[in-house]
Amino acid sequence: MVILGIESSCDDTSAAIIRDGVLLSNVTASQAVHEAYGGVVPELASRAHQQNIVPVVDHAMKKAGVGRNDLSAVAFTRGPGLMGSLLVGVSFAKGLAASLDIPMIEVNHLQGHILAHFVREEGDEHVAPQFPFLCLLVSGGNSQIVLVRAYNDMEIIGRTIDDAAGEALDKCSKVMGLGYPGGPVIDRLARKGNPHAYDFARPQIGGYDYSFSGLKTSFLYNMREWVSQDAGFVEHHKEDLAASLEYTVVDILMRKLRKAVKDLGISQVAVAGGVSANTGLREAFMDHARRYGWKVFIPKFGYTTDNAAMIAMAGYFKYQDKDFCSMELPAYSRA
Ligand code: KG4
Numbered sequence: 001m002v003i004l005g006i007e008s009s010c011d012d013t014s015a016a017i018i019r020d021g022v023l024l025s026n027v028t029a030s031q032a033v034h035e036a037y038g039g040v041v042p043e044l045a046s047r048a049h050q051q052n053i054v055p056v057v058d059h060a061m062k063k064a065g066v067g068r069n070d071l072s073a074v075a076f077t078r079g080p081g082l083m084g085s086l087l088v089g090v091s092f093a094k095g096l097a098a099s100l101d102i103p104m105i106e107v108n109h110l111q112g113h114i115l116a117h118f119v120r121e122e123g124d125e126h127v128a129p130q131f132p133f134l135c136l137l138v139s140g141g142n143s144q145i146v147l148v149r150a151y152n153d154m155e156i157i158g159r160t161i162d163d164a165a166g167e168a169l170d171k172c173s174k175v176m177g178l179g180y181p182g183g184p185v186i187d188r189l190a191r192k193g194n195p196h197a198y199d200f201a202r203p204q205i206g207g208y209d210y211s212f213s214g215l216k217t218s219f220l221y222n223m224r225e226w227v228s229q230d231a232g233f234v235e236h237h238k239e240d241l242a243a244s245l246e247y248t249v250v251d252i253l254m255r256k257l258r259k260a261v262k263d264l265g266i267s268q269v270a271v272a273g274g275v276s277a278n279t280g281l282r283e284a285f286m287d288h289a290r291r292y293g294w295k296v297f298i299p300k301f302g303y304t305t306d307n308a309a310m311i312a313m314a315g316y317f318k319y320q321d322k323d324f325c326s327m328e329l330p331a332y333s334r335a
Contacts, residue, residue, distance in 0.1 A: 208256050
């Protein structure tokens with residue numbers, strides 16, 4: 001069984017091939033064009049996807065040593081994401097599936113991130129989580145705690161009521177003039193700073209839900225005050241600012257996760273999404289494994305940000321259930 005996975009929900013065009021559950025290739029073209037604008041520009045993203053999709057798919061197939069006639073199905077990200085970006089991948093998947101007369105498999109992007117934990121490469125000593133497990137899904141657009149009962153049975157038990165964790169990091173980084181995307185910059189600077197140098201607001205909301213807009217506002221107001229007194233404040237204190245900000249975000253994320261683990265009695269805990277690349281968050285997971293006996297699952301760096309390997313993996317599971325979709329299906333932008 002050979003599955004081609006296609007991902008184009010935001011600013012990465014990616015294609016991957018999985019044969020019998022083993023990843024053969026995963027090729028991604030990123031879009032540097034957005035850096036100058038401090039965020040993803042949807043129109044530019046969809047144009048770049050149009051340029052990239054054919055060479056990226058071609059490269060993935062050549063790398064895997066697979067021809068068009070070997071494909072069993074095309075799995076694609078249907079949503080959520082930027083509509084213009086999604087449409088490129090969805091339309092390409094439809095055209096290819098129709099021309100080869102093979103089934104199409106729709107994949108929810110967020111479920112794809114979680115199933116990235118099941119991606120296996122040749123010769124990989126891979127240990128995947130067992131069901132049920134909890135997954136902290138943290139990206140630029142989402143912060144969720146998901147109860148994963150099976151490949152096809154996931155329940156969001158907590159979600160952000162405003163900004164996502166990655167969004168908060170990106171926006172605070174922008175306020176400091178550190179560039180886009182801010183997450184990796186904050187991560188790098190934070191390694192050299194004191195996480196207890198500054199104290200920022202933490203949300204007080206019930207259940208397993210998150211909120212990051214208060215932290216962002218508290219950061220912004222403090223920053224205005226400090227910069228008004230010392231124009232070189234950011235330059236002199238950026239390591240401490242980054243470390244304190246990262247510490248606060250990780251602390252907010254882990255508190256709710258601890259509560260969910262305790263209440264549900266599930267101690268297999270995974271993390272997924274772009275922010276799972278963060279060093280402080282990864283260390284917090286390892287620390288919780290030692291302190292509370294959690295069995296933790298942290299993805300390889302290549303599967304933290306958007307990639308088609310996770311979409312092909314989701315497609316692999318759905319193929320076994322013959323969970324195919326119709327040509328008529330539209331993309332959707334919201335979860
Ligand atoms: O999952 P993702 O690639 O895209 C979606 O949002 O779908 O996540 C992107 C987010 C951005 O907010 C980015 O700043 C953040 O992940 N990010 C990081 C790191 N690498 C990426 N945040 C903190 N530390 C990192 N090392």
